Structures are given as structure tokens and as C-alpha cells.
Amino acid sequence: MKRIMTATAVSVFATMVVAADVSPDEVEYSEYGAIETSLTGAPGNPVFGKEIMVARGKGNCIACHQVTALEEYPFHGEVGPTLDGVAERWSEAELRGIVANAKMTYDGTIMPAFYKVSGFTRPGNAFTGKAAEGPLEPLLTAQEIEDVVAYLQTLSE
Template sequence: MNWRTTITALVFVPCLVAGAAAAEVAPNDVAFGDDGVSVSLTGVQGDVEAGAAAFKDRGLGNCLACHANKDMSKDLFHGNVGPSLDGVAERYDEAMLREIVINAKQVFTSETVMPGFYSLDVGKDVVKAREGQTILSAQQVEDVVAYLGTLK
């Protein structure tokens, strides 16, 4: 092996590994199990601050529209359609939180009003510009799950 082969291997192999770790699970490829979705959608740890931002962003999660949350007590428009999310990390582990955020209908019933945030099965009358899109990206799901994990 010469020096060029060695340098190429040192540069190329880590790129392959990094690319494999960053592979994203597509919405239709999510593996739902009895214990939730245990595999990260991105292979990247969720960011708590980004998750909190998506949680309260009306154009993304908009979770406050339905769920009260003491952590965000200064934010407006806490809803009461869904349960309070205070202590949610004690009620559900990470895999179940991920499954609920991806598609709550997999955990509860098809009658739940909570949308599937990483699902293409969104029902009828979808705004044309949003057809074939998820509400949250795979990383945003991981971020929201990381944030929910702080609510003990």
C-alpha cells in the first residue's frame, strides 16, 4: 500500500461511516413496535432547545394548541384538548414518545385528533402545497422527543 492509497482510505472511509449514520428513515419505512419506535429516525441525538421551539411553533408542532405545559407557562394559548404534558417523560419512555409524535394513531386510536407529525397518512383535504409532506422533519421529531424527555 502506498501513501496515496493510505490517505484515500483515511479520508474516504470516515465519509462512508458518517453518511451511513446520517441516513434518515422515510415516513413509510418507520418500524412501529409494541414498545414504540426504538430506533432514531436520523441516528442523531435530538436537540432539546430546537425541540422546544418546534413544540410551540404554530407552523410546526403547535403542541401548545392542545397541551398545557408548565415549562412554557409564559407562552400563550395552552390548550386542553389533550392531556397536560407535565410529567410525560415519567409516563412514557423515549421509544413511546417517538411513536406518539410520529403517528399518535399507532398508539391511541384512529379517532385521536392528534396528527401524525411524521406520517403521510394525513387524511383528506390536505392543502395542495403540503401534499406528500410531513408536518415535522425526521430531525424535528427527534428534537421534540428530546424536549419531551425533559418533562418529568
């Protein structure tokens, strides 16, 4: 009985390790910035992705991008390209890479890196020293990245 419980515990622990999110510093980008594998191992939820895209405290993608499918939400920006038809222009892996850290694909872009915690300078006094208070968190979690990618994949022309 003890041997069965130990084997079960090891099996559950191994599953937990395999299912862990890829940390921002361990993400593997292709030569052109794509991320081939899921950051979580779980599929994204497009309903949650849509919520993140319009939430001012989260992704707020519409602040810079125009999205016809989200026209009921006000204040679409014109800084970034339209996201209409984005599912036909980029693959899932490319979209994941762009959302996680667009600078890996488009050097010099002003799009924030939503899944990065090192290698940048936080501007202003409000952000100075935040790392000393604890580890920096990415703007979006790994699952939120997957959710946004799932929503973007619904945007075809």
C-alpha cells in the same frame, strides 16, 4: 496515495449512509407504536424541541396540550392530555412513536402524524394534487422529532 484517498472516500460515504435519517415510510413501530431507535442517530436538542412545541408553523403542541413549563406562551389547548409529567408516563421510544404517528399507539386519535407522508388523504382543495408537484414532506423532520422528544423528556412532575 490513490488507494488511501479511495479508502477514505468509501469510509466517508459509508458514514453518510449510516447516519442518514430514517424516512417516514421506513420507520419501524413496535406492536404498541413505540420507535425504539433514533430517527437520525443523533441526540435531540431540548432547546430546539421547546421552540417547535410553541411554534404555530411547526409542532404547535400547546394548541392542543397544556404544559405548565410553557405557561408564558399563550393559548394552551385542552383537547389532548396535559404534558406535565410526560417523561414519567412514557419512555423515550414511546414518546418518539407518539410524536411521529400517535395513531400507531392511540387508534382514532385526532393528533396529527408529524412524521408520515403516505397512507392518508389530504383534506380540501388547497392540498389536492400536492404530491404531483413533488414528494410530500412530513410536518416535522426526523431531527425535529428527536428534538421534541428530548424536550418532552425534561417534563417530569
